[in-house]
Amino acid sequence: MLIECKDLVKSYKLEDRELQAVDHVSFSVAEGDFVAILGHSGSGKTTLLSMIGGLAHPDSGSVSINSIDTWRQSEIKRAEMRNQLIGFIFQFGSLIPTLTSIENVLLPLSFADSGSDPAAKIPFARELLDQVGLADKENSFPSQLSGGQQRRVAIARAFINRPSIILADEPTGDLDEDTEGEILEIFRRYNTENQTTFLVVTHNSKLVLTQDNPRTFLMKDGQFSEARIKGSI
């Protein structure tokens, strides 16, 4: 298994009580899976993805990636795994406003293995911009792009290190339905062509249902369950 979560728990201490944001979640994801995670706001989706991505420490339980228990590694090793294996796409994809599209896409290379020369990756960055439909926008600044186009730059940026895993937290949250559909389509294509594993949090169950057979999980009050939607509609 590429990703194995076992009995993950995380609570937040509030003034008067403790809130269990993620409540004993176990599941595993094979390489090349496309996983959709549905759930209302506050159900624990971001907290769960943060623990899988090595950004938020679980109270208990474990996350293994390629059989390495990530929360038993040193902070340095965990950061290294994150850089090499995982691409993040957040709801409000934060591009650097003073960099062009292609410069934004190349940016993660300056944090990854210092041996690599970002200039050598320009052709690959162009190819990624082409794949997300922005071949003619490589020299545009974020302010010159629509919300959907900015999101696509953030997607190309998440692919630049050729991660094995993409964690996308409501990547289409504030977009109209057509643009959202196009972005999920980009994900599906990339998933099929590269065997990249996707975990995508989305509110839009309709779009998930019209996608071609993703694994779908529901999150409710910190609890996680696999939904057997295919065949029931």
Ligand code: ADP
């Ligand atoms: P979702 O992404 O599904 O909206 P979250 O994982 O963001 O859910 O949040 C789950 C629950 O944990 C919510 O009730 C939220 O208010 C609470 N929560 C999230 N982050 C914090 C935090 N840093 N401190 C306190 N409570 C938090």
Ligand code: MG
């Ligand atoms: Mg969230």
